[in-house]
Amino acid sequence: MYVAIQLSLFVIYLLPVKIVSTHLPEWLRYSGLVLLCLGVILGAVALLQLNTNLSPFPTPTSNGTLITTGAYRIARHPIYTALIFCGLGYAFYNQSSYKALISITLLILFYFKSKYEEKLLLKHFPEYRQYQQKTRRFL
Structure with missing residues (x-):
């Protein structure tokens, strides 16, 4: 269910919808580019670290290992x-206020999806509890 909602939100994000005309200061617009670049770097590092543990579903892979270093050191x-x-x-x-709204909706979805995922991770990796206490859910 989470994956279907997530994919739907990604598709909705890509739609060229303009709800309200928004004009942001230049510094805030270009801060968005910095945030975008940081996101790309963080995501790339995390994906490389996951390697064969990667799955679109919240369930941990059966032969997976718990990663707590690199990108996973700064965010679970x-x-x-x-x-x-x-x-x-x-x-x-x-x-785009529309895209910001979809991003905030994704944040809410990821919060609930990660809570579910963490219940499964705790069953699969007993040491996950200690990792949870040391590392924030999101950055």
């Missing part, structure tokens, strides 16, 4: 964080 869910950064960053740069 760096890919979700990266997607939120990219979505908000591009929304700011593009001055």
Whole structure:
């Protein structure tokens, strides 16, 4: 269910909809580009670290290992964080309140999806509890 909603939100994000005309200061628009770039870097590092553990579904892979270094040292869910950064960053740069709203909706979805995912991770990796206490959910 989470994956279907997530994919739907990604598709909706791509639609060329303009709800309200938004004009942001130049510094905020270009801060969006910085946020977008940080999101791309964080996401790329996290994806490279996951390697064969990568799955679109919240369930951990049966032969997976718990990764707590690199991108996973600064956030328990760096890919979700990266997607939120990219979505908000591009929304700011593009001055799109519509895309910002979809990004905030993704943040809410990722919060609930990660809570579900973490229940499964706790069953699969007993040491996840200690990792949870040391590392924030999102950046």
